[in-house]
Amino acid sequence: MSAPSFSLVGLGPIINRWKNLVAGAVVLAAVVSIVVALLMPNIYRSTAIFIPTNPQTADPDRLLEENGQSRNKLELGGRAEDLDRAITIGESQPVAELLIKKFNLYKHYEAGAPGDDQADNFVLKEFTDNLSIVHNERDAIELTFTDKDKNLAAQIANTLVQVIDSVNQQLTLENRRKVLDLYRYRYDYLSTSFERSRKELLGARKRYGIFGLEMQGRYMVKQIIETEAALRKAEASGGDVAGLRRALRGLTKADGGNLINLESYVQGTDSLSMFTTRVTDLQARLISARSAYETAELSLRGRLSSVYIVQKAYPATKKIKPVRWLIVTGSVVLTFVLSVIFIVLLELYRRNRPSAIRPA
Known part of the structure; x- marks a missing residue:
């Protein structure tokens, strides 16, 4: 058969x-x-594109100006570690939970009340499934979020970029604060040294009777010459020789009774020159330290962005699915x-049944 x-x-x-x-x-x-x-429902997609910067270039000690030019500029990313760090932050669970709470996605996804393990896992899975963060071929990061609400998708994408920026800044915030403390300590130290040196300079001026090195020396020499000339004339003509001798001694000797005299001037010249140089140097360094401290403080409080946003996420005008x-x-x-496969199999079954097979 x-x-x-x-x-x-x-x-x-x-x-x-x-x-x-x-x-x-x-x-x-x-x-x-x-x-x-x-x-x-219609599903919409919003994409934000940004380039991470190197957070070390935002440190206060690298933002100071030297010789009228910035020592370091805020460098755009492109480095593998900067890109990987931004992607890792964006895909982390704490960041996801922050946005889930901020936008009340439990209600949006109709998952139930927060705190339930099943609801938490469902919302977290929905969020991560709708999120895509990739490094494109142009060394930028494309952050994409999909949702049935096109406005919400754009808001979540933009907020996530801001969160990545904030967390990225926190990585160097503690170091920046330590640098700021160092600048404050340097400024306080120079301020104390300047005040101490300035008081020492004032004390030396009073002690030696020197209040202006160049002008005072010129007029003192002029007065001594005139007094000595008058003394010589008095000796020749029989004038007030004793009075002129006392006046000359007062101008030349420290014990002559004059506050301003040649002996004290000579003794104090070197000391006053050293003190003046010291105070001038400290003053310049103090001004520089004050400028550095203000720049560092501005950098820390200003919170320079650690990402360069190429394109913000906008509500989509066309659905993707x-x-x-x-x-x-x-x-x-x-x-x-x-259906064709089913009827063919059914026909084959009918034809191959024993009752359908007849002897030749």
């Missing part, structure tokens, strides 16, 4: 015999897929194929 063979040539008549069933299945699939496609015509077409084609 031999069973009858089946050929694709007979596929047309088989489909024709079962055309009502096939047509009904295709129509039913079309109706159901149309209803399902219409009930599916569902593609309704593709859903309907795919459902119809798949139903037709499955």
Whole structure:
């Protein structure tokens, strides 16, 4: 005995015999897929593009000006470690939980009340599935968020960029504070040294009777010469020699009774020169330290951004899914194929039954 063979040539008549069933299945699939496609919400995608900067270049000690030019500029990213750090921060669970709480995604995803493990896991999974952070071929980061609410998708994408920036800044915030403390300590030390040296200078001026090195020395020499000339004339003419001698001694000797005298001036010249140089140097360093401290404090309080935003996320004007015509077409084609396979198998079964096989 031999069973009858089946050929694709007979596929047309088989489909024709079962055309009502096939047509009904295709129509039913079309109706159901149309209803399902219409009930599916539109999904929108918003993308923000940014370039991370090197956070070390935002340190206060690297933002000072030297010789009228900045020692370091805020460097754009491109480094692998900067890109990886930004992506890691954006994909971290604490950041996800922060945005979930901020935008009340438990209610948006209809997951239930926070605190339930199942609800927490569901919301976290939905959030991570809708989020995409990738490093593109141009050394920038594309942060994409999808949602049925196009405005919410754009808000979450932009907020996530801000959170990445904030966390990135925190990585160097403690070091920047320590640097600021060093500048404050340096300024306080120089301020104390300047005040001490200035008081020492004032004390030396009073002690030696020197209040202006160049002018005072010039007029003192002039007065001594004039007094000595008058003394010589008095000696020759019999004038007040004793008075002029006392006046000359007062101008030349420290014990002569004059506050301003040549002996004290000579003794104090070196000391006053050293004190003046010291005070001038400390004053210049104090001004520089004050400027450095103010720059560092401004840098810390200003919180320089650690990312350069190339493109903010905007509400999408076109949905990305569902593609309704593709859903309907795919459902119809798949139903037709499955129906044909079913009727072919059914025909083969009927033909190969023992009762259908007759002896030759």
